[in-house]
Amino acid sequence: GENVEQHPSTLSVQEGDSAVIKCTYSDSASNYFPWYKQELGKRPQLIIDIRSNVGEKKDQRIAVTLNKTAKHFSLHITETQPEDSAVYFCAGGGAAGNKLTFGGGTRVLVKP
């Protein structure tokens, strides 16, 4: 089955700096890679996703890159703000109903 590893486990950045979280996956058949943001006590919320037919996707201050050959993908948050502080999870899996395997999470702290 799929195995997703995520690094780092914690990340502290100064407000306005960039944050980068990296994930690797094992199953070359995986073709869907979402990122979730989870605030304390709340559900994971989808913030951005990427499919294997593209290499990069951007949404305002958030971008995700995918390297299929190396089987890794990354989340980039630019101009970080205190409200970006949360736990971020990457996941990998098949599209349209296939299960997602989650990484272990990255706790991001943005210091004002």
Place this chain on the structure above:
Amino acid sequence: EAEVAQSPRYKITEKSQAVAFWCDPISGHATLYWYRQILGQGPELLVQFQDESVVDDSQLPKDRFSAERLKGVDSTLKIQPAELGDSAMYLCASSAPGFVYFGPGTRLTVL
């Protein structure tokens, strides 16, 4: 905006007792998942349904956990008997093509 519904939101029980969680997916979503999230970790899939059929329950501890989705709509996850190590957030999710939506979760504490 349609959301996945779960109840109860919080459950405290003593070990060896039985507990049950309910989930109502977004209308029209054929795929339903139950995930368990231990504090500080990522969600771990317990069981996946496609309509009323189990697609994947390889990580479900079948000696104490059971899940059903009899009419292919809402679903129930049961634990009997509960153990201390079952304390976690139990997240239900449903999916449309390409997207997985999570419910608010049920936080279970086993004393």
